[in-house]
Amino acid sequence: MTPAFATEAVDGDARTGTLMTAHGAVRTPAFMPVGTHATVKALHPDEVRATGVDILLCNAYHLALRPGIDLIERAGGLQAFMGWDHPILTDSGGYQLVSLAEVAAVDEGGATFVSPYDGSRLRVTPEEAVRNQARLGADVLMCLDHPVAHGTAPDVARDATDRTHRWAERCRAVHPGDGRLLFGIAQGGFDAGARRDSARCIAGLDFDGVAIGGLSVGEPLETMLAMTEASVSEMPGDRPRYFMGLGTDSELLAAIALGVDMFDCVVPTRLARNGSALTPDGRLSLRNAAARDDFGPIDPECPCAACTGFSRAYLRHLFQSGEILAHRLVSLHNITHLARLMEETRGAIGNGTFEAFRADRDGRLRSAPR
Amino acid sequence: MTPAFATEAVDGDARTGTLMTAHGAVRTPAFMPVGTHATVKALHPDEVRATGVDILLCNAYHLALRPGIDLIERAGGLQAFMGWDHPILTDSGGYQLVSLAEVAAVDEGGATFVSPYDGSRLRVTPEEAVRNQARLGADVLMCLDHPVAHGTAPDVARDATDRTHRWAERCRAVHPGDGRLLFGIAQGGFDAGARRDSARCIAGLDFDGVAIGGLSVGEPLETMLAMTEASVSEMPGDRPRYFMGLGTDSELLAAIALGVDMFDCVVPTRLARNGSALTPDGRLSLRNAAARDDFGPIDPECPCAACTGFSRAYLRHLFQSGEILAHRLVSLHNITHLARLMEETRGAIGNGTFEAFRADRDGRLRSAPR
Numbered sequence: 001m002t003p004a005f006a007t008e009a010v011d012g013d014a015r016t017g018t019l020m021t022a023h024g025a026v027r028t029p030a031f032m033p034v035g036t037h038a039t040v041k042a043l044h045p046d047e048v049r050a051t052g053v054d055i056l057l058c059n060a061y062h063l064a065l066r067p068g069i070d071l072i073e074r075a076g077g078l079q080a081f082m083g084w085d086h087p088i089l090t091d092s093g094g095y096q097l098v099s100l101a102e103v104a105a106v107d108e109g110g111a112t113f114v115s116p117y118d119g120s121r122l123r124v125t126p127e128e129a130v131r132n133q134a135r136l137g138a139d140v141l142m143c144l145d146h147p148v149a150h151g152t153a154p155d156v157a158r159d160a161t162d163r164t165h166r167w168a169e170r171c172r173a174v175h176p177g178d179g180r181l182l183f184g185i186a187q188g189g190f191d192a193g194a195r196r197d198s199a200r201c202i203a204g205l206d207f208d209g210v211a212i213g214g215l216s217v218g219e220p221l222e223t224m225l226a227m228t229e230a231s232v233s234e235m236p237g238d239r240p241r242y243f244m245g246l247g248t249d250s251e252l253l254a255a256i257a258l259g260v261d262m263f264d265c266v267v268p269t270r271l272a273r274n275g276s277a278l279t280p281d282g283r284l285s286l287r288n289a290a291a292r293d294d295f296g297p298i299d300p301e302c303p304c305a306a307c308t309g310f311s312r313a314y315l316r317h318l319f320q321s322g323e324i325l326a327h328r329l330v331s332l333h334n335i336t337h338l339a340r341l342m343e344e345t346r347g348a349i350g351n352g353t354f355e356a357f358r359a360d361r362d363g364r365l366r367s368a369p370r
Numbered sequence: 371m372t373p374a375f376a377t378e379a380v381d382g383d384a385r386t387g388t389l390m391t392a393h394g395a396v397r398t399p400a401f402m403p404v405g406t407h408a409t410v411k412a413l414h415p416d417e418v419r420a421t422g423v424d425i426l427l428c429n430a431y432h433l434a435l436r437p438g439i440d441l442i443e444r445a446g447g448l449q450a451f452m453g454w455d456h457p458i459l460t461d462s463g464g465y466q467l468v469s470l471a472e473v474a475a476v477d478e479g480g481a482t483f484v485s486p487y488d489g490s491r492l493r494v495t496p497e498e499a500v501r502n503q504a505r506l507g508a509d510v511l512m513c514l515d516h517p518v519a520h521g522t523a524p525d526v527a528r529d530a531t532d533r534t535h536r537w538a539e540r541c542r543a544v545h546p547g548d549g550r551l552l553f554g555i556a557q558g559g560f561d562a563g564a565r566r567d568s569a570r571c572i573a574g575l576d577f578d579g580v581a582i583g584g585l586s587v588g589e590p591l592e593t594m595l596a597m598t599e600a601s602v603s604e605m606p607g608d609r610p611r612y613f614m615g616l617g618t619d620s621e622l623l624a625a626i627a628l629g630v631d632m633f634d635c636v637v638p639t640r641l642a643r644n645g646s647a648l649t650p651d652g653r654l655s656l657r658n659a660a661a662r663d664d665f666g667p668i669d670p671e672c673p674c675a676a677c678t679g680f681s682r683a684y685l686r687h688l689f690q691s692g693e694i695l696a697h698r699l700v701s702l703h704n705i706t707h708l709a710r711l712m713e714e715t716r717g718a719i720g721n722g723t724f725e726a727f728r729a730d731r732d733g734r735l736r737s738a739p740r
Contacts, residue, residue: 038687042694044675067662067687075665075683083679292437295445305414309453313445317408317437324412324694 004181004208005240011354013232013259016346019209019240021087021139022179023079026054028240028261029345031252031338032089033269036062038072038082040335041269042327045084051304051332052339055140056084057264060133061093064122065115069132077137089140089264092129094164094185095244098147098217106146108163126170134176140209143171145185147214157189164213165201172205181208183242189214190223192230199234209240212260216245225254232259249278249341250365253358256345268334273327275319277306278337280361282368284312286330291316304336305329374551374578375610381724383602383629386716389579389610391457391509392549393449396424398610398631399715401622401708402459403639406432408442408452410705411639412697415454421674421702422709425510426454427634430503431463434492435485439502447507459510459634462499464534464555465614468517468587476516478533496540504546510579513541515555517584527559534583535571542575551578553612559584560593562600569604579610582630586615595624602629619648619711620735623728626715638704643697645689647676648707650731652738654682656700661686674706675699 007017019026033040033048036059040048048056058078063069075081078088093111097104103114110125124132129144144167146160164187175182184207188195202210212231215224228243235241242262243255252263268278275287277298284298285291297307298315306315306329318326341361348357377387389396403410403418406429410418418426428448433439445451448458463481467474473484480495494502499514514537516530534557545552554577558565572580582601585594598613605611612632613625622633638648645657647668654668655661667677668685676685676699688696711731718727 037691037693038684039691039693039695042698044695044698066690067683071663071683071687074663075681081681081684081687083684293441293444311445311451313437313441314408314451314453317441317451320436321407321409323407323409324697325409325414327694328412328414328698 003238005238007237009350009352011349011352012257014256014349014354015259015261016349017240017261019181021055021181023085023087023139024054026087026262027342027346029252029256029342030054030262031342032057032262032264033335034264034266035082036266037066038063038078040331041273042324042331043335045082047305047332048084048335049086051336052343053335055087055089057089057091058136058138059093060090060129060136060138061096061113061122061124063136064093064124064132065113066117069135072137073135079137087139088137090133090136090138090142091244092133092142092144093124094142094145094147094213098149098214101149106163108166111144126167127174130171130174130176130182134178134180138180140181140183141176142183142211143168143185143207145187145213147187147217148189150190150218152189154189154191157191158194161187161189161194161198165198168202168205172207183207183209183211185211185213185244186231186235187214188227188231190219190227192226195227195230196234199231203234203236203239207239209242209262210235211242211244213244215243216247216251221251224251225258228255228258228260249280250362252338252341253345253361257354257358268338269331272330272334275326275330277330278334280364282365286312286315286326287319288316298330298333299337302333302336302340304333306333373608375608377607379720379722381719381722382627384626384719384724385629385631386719387610387631389551391425391551393455393457393509394424396457396632397716399622399626399712400424400632401712402427402632402634403705404634404636405452405454406636407436408433408448410701411643412694412701413705415452417675417702418454418705419456421706422713423705425457425459427459427461428506428508429463430460430499430506430508431466431483431492431494433506434463434494434502435483436487439505442507443505449507457509458507460503460506460508460512461614462503462512462514463494464512464515464517464583468519471519476533478536481514496537497544500541500544500546500552504548504550508550510551510553511546512553512581513538513555513577515557515583517557517587518559520560520588522559524559524561527561528564531557531559531564531568535568538572538575542577553577553579553581553610555581555583555614556601556605557584558597558601560589560597562596565597565600566604569601573604573606573609577609579612579632580605581612581614583614585613586617586621591621594621595628598625598628598630619650620732622708622711623715623731627724627728638708639701642700642704645696645700647700648704650734652735656682656685656696657689658686668700668703669707672703672706672710674703676703
């Protein structure tokens with residue numbers, strides 16, 4: 001069997017590669033926009049594709065609650081349901097054990113959630129998490145894991161990491177095959193030794209890819225990078241490495257420098273809806289008075305529909321008026337910005353100039369007027 | 371000088387024609403989507419264009435308050451500002467004397483509004499109303515008029531109609547020329563004689579088009595149609611006739627049968643945002659449980675992006691989840707529906723089959739399951 005992932009260029013620890021899925025290729029390093037509820041907020045799937053993005057993330061936990069796994073399966077799977085005939089990675093719901101801790105309970109068998117919509121109980125075992133994602137039609141399935149919040153007591157964190165390992169074995173045992181890829185998730189809290197141990201344990205289960213979970217949850221940047229480095233050090237070079245829930249331009253480039261291949265983040269679309277546009281020279285607030293009569297685009301070098309068609313002044317007017325088109329255009333821009341950052345990063349790694357590229361981008365961000 | 375409007379086919383009192391503007395042709399009967407704040411809510415201007423719509427309505431009153439006439443003028447006019455390089459008609463603010471009566475005051479000189487944003491006063495005289503619209507870059511400018519609410523005492527309505535006539539003369543005296551068209555607005559309250567008198571008075575001022583104002587404000591359908599018939603009877607056949615603020619499929623066809631050429635309405639986009647889709651067989655609520663596992667499109671004959679790409683089940687899921695894409699897709703569908711209704715109407719008038727077409731459409735709507 002052909003391996004799903006092939007690395008291409010290597011530059012230091014950074015690398016480019018291709019992950020082959022049943023719905024097409026994912027060029028890495030890759031940024032995945034988040035479509036929690038089977039839609040990237042405010043955007044048509046064809047627009048998302050046109051930004052240069054290869055793969056989306058959807059959330060199996062949220063979709064199980066609404067509209068339900070059955071319905072999406074009967075619709076022909078997520079791709080048919082949401083009009084995106086390209087790769088999809090689904091998150092298992094593990095992260096919701098942190099983000100929705102007040103409605104979630106964990107036992108050795110699995111996780112139990114209370115639906116915020118109707119109070120019903122949703123039970124997810126590791127086996128069901130995998131099965132549900134396969135029924136959704138995802139190309140890349142994530143194991144059910146047990147992350148913890150930053151600041152959790154070490155023994156509680158250790159317990160959760162151990163459980164993550166046992167759950168990973170159970171997930172691995174029900175790998176659906178059938179062209180679908182299953183990724184393990186390494187935890188380990190905020191201890192480098194535990195991070196290495198967890199990565200080694202997950203790597204030993206021979207998943208199609210390995211994720212770094214439980215980071216970028218409020219810890220200092222140095223901690224995050226140290227934990228990432230520790231995790232990556234025990235991950236196989238021939239599998240894709242996925243940092244869950246990152247991030248800013250600088251953070252993405254720092255993680256890529258450590259050998260990470262895949263990312264997802266809600267921030268670019270969330271920032272967009274708040275009026276904040278990403279540029280190589282930092283964030284631009286379109287709600288600020290400075291934009292009021294600025295007839296230039298967000299970023300003159302950006303080819304997106306917002307930058308080629310509309311001025312900062314118009315976008316500010318739309319935000320001031322509470323108009324949906326503002327959310328659309330800036331969401332489209334922010335995703336385009338990150339897709340282009342990944343494209344340029346892949347080019348720089350291919351040319352062996354990644355560190356210079358990274359230094360240049362970081363320099364521009366540091367010298368940005370605030 | 372070539373007249374701006376040419377009628378083409380006539381079928382009973384219904385007719386087709388073309389209104390030539392500085393930004394291109396408007397095929398009539400025409401439906402104008404409303405872009406109050408220089409955006410048709412939730413839609414990109416290229417999408418609006420692709421529905422088959424020739425002309426938009428924007429609101430000079432709202433734009434004067436925010437972002438201001440100056441700013442839009444400096445941006446190069448409304449077309450450049452909002453990315454719509456096609457005809458635009460602007461409303462003058464007269465209608466806001468009814469819809470925003472609590473913040474508006476009328477005297478013989480003009481209207482005074484209190485800004486809901488900062489409490490500042492906005493004074494609009496008939497002359498300024500025309501001048502502001504010309505500065506915005508509109509192709510079709512509307513006179514400042516003084517409509518009244520349904521149920522207003524006859525003497526108050528008569529007073530407002532008389533004022534509308536004096537203001538129309540003042541507007542006519544400052545017609546900017548320069549390729550822009552200026553439309554007069556006939557009032558007359560809910561008295562057929564007063565409607566005829568007002569239409570005759572406005573027609574006598576030789577505007578580029580004549581509008582019927584102050585209807586579809588809560589009066590019974592028969593009253594509305596009787597008032598429309600009375601107004602049209604005194605309007606010149608060689609000028610476009612514009613019914614302000616209509617309407618449903620049946621109402622549009624009824625007004626077209628009386629000889630009306632142009633329409634605008636916020637209803638299709640407002641309904642869309644509430645989850646209601648227009649079809650030839652009546653309104654379809656995408657929030658209803660019936661849509662839950664309906665994998666068919668809103669309207670199998672509709673070529674819009676919502677109907678060709680997404681199921682009712684998916685759209686219902688988006689509404690249930692509060693997702694912006696729902697508002698986009700159904701807004702696009704509803705405008706496409708009305709653009710197609712106008713296109714089919716023009717075809718039927720051209721073929722001399724308008725009454726049969728109208729009877730068929732009304733029959734389908736009447737027999738629609740509710």
